[in-house]
Amino acid sequence: MDNEQSYSSQGYYGRPHAGMPSAASTAVHTPQRPGSPNDSIGRNPFGDGVESQASQRTGNGNPFQSPAGSRPPSSFESSSAMGPRYEPQRYFHSRRVRKGEVEKPWLDKVDPKEKWVTILPIIGIIVGLGISGFLVWDGIRSVVKHNYCEVLVDDFSQGLRSDIWSAEIQVGGFGNGEFQRTTELNGPNVFVENGNLKIKATLEDDARILKNYKIDLLKDKTCTATDQASCIVATNTTAGNSTIVPPVLSGRITTKKSANIKYGRVEVRAKLPEGDWLWPAIWMMPRDSKYGPWPQSGEIDIMESRGNNYTHPQGGNNIASSALHWGPNPANDAFWRTNVKRQALHTTYSSDFHTYGLEWSQKYLFTYIDSRLLQVLYVNFDSPMWDRGNFPQVDANNSFVRNPWDGGKFNTPFDQPFYLILNVAVGGTNGWFEDHANGKPWLNGSPKAKKDFWEKRDQWFPTWKQPQMEVEKVSIWQQCDGDEDL
Template sequence: MAVGTPTESTFQEALREQNDEIELPTRTNAKGEAQRPWLDKKDPREKWVTIIPLLGILVGLILSGIIVYDGLQTVQQNSYCPIFEVDFATGTLDPKIWTKEVEVGGFGNGQFEETTNTDENAFIQDGMLILKPTLQNPSLIIINNTLNLTQDGSCTSTGWANCVAITNTTNGTIINPVKSARLNTKKGASIKFGRVEVVAKIPAGNWLWPAIWMLPVNNTYGPWPASGEIDIMESRGNNYTYPQGGDNIVSSTLHWGPDPDNDAWWMNNVKREALHTTWNADFHTYGLEWSEKYIFTYIDTRLLQVLYTQFNKPFWQRGNFPPAAPNGTRLVDPWSQTGRDSTPFDQEFYLILDVAVGSTNGWFQDGVQGKPWVDASPTAMKEFWDARFQWYPTWQQQGGGEMAIKSVKMWQQKGYNGC
């Protein structure tokens, strides 16, 4: 061993002397309690961990309030006079207000229903108005027959073709294969600007076409669609898998144009999809608000708007119509004489409630989901009738294919029509 090299005993003695000089901290404060020295002195930055999230929540609530307030302010408030309200508790329809339309013309859409004035298709039950389509009497279809609604004076249309239907077993034409109901308030309740609310449960069933809509009392600007049409709600009874939109979709639109070939409905057609359900699963309020400056439809609340159109531009300019119709007839602006951007939606309109069945106007697209007829076929109604064992059970399985209406309310905006 070299001179001056420390021995092992010398190292151990030095280490003991050093440990005696250093006071080591204890690892516990009490039996079973661990020491937590970080609690003795808090980091001043820790408070922001709590403050910042709280500030974020507060700012979010303030912004949400501002957005809701702004939304309420943009929904213009008007004053109204109530002109008609019914909840059907009396069990009868007021004949001074309501008209049950009777015709077979399909309202220009090639619909398959005969609308009747009987209690079979429109009746009050449990305080609700029920519109229910039913099958036509087979005896009118299987052999040659003529249904002439003018004979007893029941036809409510002025056109002969809307009052007479024929079954001809040779060429395959038949009398309308179903019966249904269409009611209007033209006789006693109409508005020029105002509000409408209909609380209804729409029907389910293949090829049903429920609608809540309005037409002008007078064709001031010419025949349809020159004088306008307001569709508050329309849907299809097919289920949610239907590609065009079934009972999970409702839509609103305005019809307007110089002639039927130039109906610009597609420019303001808006659809609303039900959220995780279907519209026929429950009752909903289908509403309209209409003024000289705008028109909008809504479901359940005025804030849940479907269609919104502002009257800030003449409808002739909106349409960008061609100079002439397909037959060469020059198209002329039917609304220019008023100088109002709201024309043709500046006249009195009345309410219509109906459940149509089928059509040949494209509302149900050919070849989609087993559609049993072709629109262009001259025997479309017979093709539909022949498939009744496919579609009629869907009406019965899903509540009878009926539309139930709890109430109808109409208000006139103050300053118009004596309000």
């Protein structure tokens, strides 16, 4: 069979026609011209007559060339002068996709059940939003809304008014072993400047510390306390004694004579001091101490801080804390159960003014900074304070521990009128400043703590970049909705 017959038997695309022998069964040897590319490429170099699979498939030695049978007749060269027909390079020919051969799944009929894959999640989202909205609405509806009556608003535009503020003038350290002597209104430590109240700590005169010197506030009739230890102090360094007068002056003022509230709101907008061992506070004490001495009648600390920087282990002026003090005696003060700290975000409380607030009712008490949403301490009076304290039956001296609030309300002792206190203390031996922390120059249990503190003034005094608490405004409201026990 000649080459023409061999090609036509393959059909147009190289597929054998029915009844015709296949290309594989027809052994056709096409003579090659000497020097032809097909003379050696694809042939078996061992001369055993076995051609490579690629050579058998393509008819030449190029393994990447398409089979000759897949090319149309027009793609072959023909020349009578050349004698036998040779198979030239094949080129790719595309085939048109016939209509209906391409699948279009998006046109297929969708199973009715598949729509629920979309509907059910949407229903779940709608139901979830509805439940969330109801819970928010119910929470807001259930909160008791109180009406507040203004008791005191002072922006110090009229100076430091003595009919509103009273100074506590003492030398005894107020039970905390503090190192300052508090002074009178409108003096070098408590004054109004540029429209703001300033409570500033200053150093005592060296001469009153280096020699034997006595401060007698009872004789001067300026002491606001009645006990001698709070009104009289002297320097005595003879014969190994180490007692000195308070080495620092500062201030402590209150609204005890002008504004006492039982349930209400308090806001103080203030900038805190900066300096080691300064102790600013905005807090409240009971007017009458109905349930007994501290802490039986309670204490509300809206804000306490330290003038030290952030490296202080207990927190410096980057930390503000709120607490309630309550218990049957000082040894069983349960403040640690109601004590929360809040850290300033990327700043300090001595860098700018902040609003320190309190909201207080029979049902709850909470403190906040700048916004009522930014709460610091929250106490829900849902059980008696005695039960919450889990106090021991006997104290360290084997004395019976009595419940001072027996028969009271759940929020007793925080059910009596309290007044506001603003002050800047310095140092102290009650533990507010931890021993051996940040180079603390005194020990809480040392009898010469004040002297040790004063002798290291070259270390701490240079840190007093801002030794005052500055107050822009004080606002106090009383709950006045007709039933203060709601």
